[in-house]
Amino acid sequence: MTMNDFHALAKQVRNWGRWGSDDELGALNYITAQKVIQSAGLVRKGTVLPLGLDLSPTGPQGELLFRRNPTHVMTVDGGDVNAPADLWPGWSANGLAQELGAFMGKDILRFNDDMIIMHTQAATQWDALSHVYYDGQMYNGFGADTVTSQGAFRLGIEKADAKGITSRGVLLDVVRHRGDELAAAHGRTILPDELSAIAEAQGVEVGSGDIVLVHTGWAGRFRQTGDKSPAAGLDWRSAAWFHEREVAALAADNTGVEDVASDIPGNMLPMHLLCLRDMGMSFGELWDLTALAADCAADGVYEFQLVAPPLRIVGGVGSPLNPLAIK
Numbered sequence: 001m002t003m004n005d006f007h008a009l010a011k012q013v014r015n016w017g018r019w020g021s022d023d024e025l026g027a028l029n030y031i032t033a034q035k036v037i038q039s040a041g042l043v044r045k046g047t048v049l050p051l052g053l054d055l056s057p058t059g060p061q062g063e064l065l066f067r068r069n070p071t072h073v074m075t076v077d078g079g080d081v082n083a084p085a086d087l088w089p090g091w092s093a094n095g096l097a098q099e100l101g102a103f104m105g106k107d108i109l110r111f112n113d114d115m116i117i118m119h120t121q122a123a124t125q126w127d128a129l130s131h132v133y134y135d136g137q138m139y140n141g142f143g144a145d146t147v148t149s150q151g152a153f154r155l156g157i158e159k160a161d162a163k164g165i166t167s168r169g170v171l172l173d174v175v176r177h178r179g180d181e182l183a184a185a186h187g188r189t190i191l192p193d194e195l196s197a198i199a200e201a202q203g204v205e206v207g208s209g210d211i212v213l214v215h216t217g218w219a220g221r222f223r224q225t226g227d228k229s230p231a232a233g234l235d236w237r238s239a240a241w242f243h244e245r246e247v248a249a250l251a252a253d254n255t256g257v258e259d260v261a262s263d264i265p266g267n268m269l270p271m272h273l274l275c276l277r278d279m280g281m282s283f284g285e286l287w288d289l290t291a292l293a294a295d296c297a298a299d300g301v302y303e304f305q306l307v308a309p310p311l312r313i314v315g316g317v318g319s320p321l322n323p324l325a326i327k
């Protein structure tokens with residue numbers, strides 16, 4: 001495949017101007033009030049399935065310098081007030097100890113506090129539309145220069161919050177369809193015809209405003225064995241499938257939704273560029289779909305209410321979250 005094939009598909013799926021020249025929501029515009037009402041009607045048995053991976057130093061990140069696992073730090077713990085006064089020489093010169101002493105020294109209140117230092121895309125996450133670009137432009141033609149060291153002035157993740165994000169969720173289970181219980185194999189990319197075949201086999205239709213979740217088995221395998229090697233992902237040609245169906249957002253349980261085995265020289269993440277930059281459709285990555293997939297296989301129901309709000313990180317190009325599938 002060549003860059004010309006890529007550009008032809010990019011032109012076909014481009015949604016720029018569709019919701020106005022100032023639009024920063026992209027395909028989330030497909031989520032209407034009617035869609036939210038429909039999704040609430042899918043709650044039938046009261047099962048709540050959280051889809052977030054743990055935020056932990058042993059999370060899914062590997063050796064990439066630009067994306068590490070989170071660091072969790074205690075800022076106040078029992079030791080700060082319970083330690084014997086003579087334990088730390090110079091303790092009285094410690095500003096925090098003085099502050100805590102003044103704050104709760106004579107009170108019965110004791111507390112623990114903490115902080116977390118993390119990359120917004122370290123674990124279960126949304127990619128904002130400002131995450132990727134090519135030819136100096138992001139979704140809707142916004143210039144790449146609108147993302148500065150101060151953050152994304154256009155297409156920041158906080159803009160997506162206008163839609164919740166909540167809608168009807170539909171699971172497409174590649175693992176069970178391929179009969180591979182652990183992980184769909186890397187390199188066997190998921191093509192549009194396979195998506196249609198899975199939906200048909202599961203007896204579910206994907207329509208306007210839906211959020212599609214694709215189960216490849218990556219997160220389940222990672223949790224079981226710690227294996228971080230790539231699993232199958234979507235083929236870039238499947239962008240057209242999501243465009244035709246007016247899908248609002250797409251999430252998967254692997255590291256980057258698409259298979260990292262691109263067949264276009266010089267274009268390593270074509271599906272990202274087509275979906276985020278041209279279509280304006282956000283990606284959710286590293287969602288743990290293991291329990292949801294098991295539940296759907298057990299009851300034969302592959303649709304549910306999905307509640308997946310990003311954090312309001314102003315100017316963020318991504319956001320961690322703990323999405324909920326409610327059935």
Ligand code: UVW
Pocket residue numbers: 121127131132255256257269272285
């Ligand atoms: C990149 O690393 C560019 O993208 P993602 O994490 O969304 O796969």
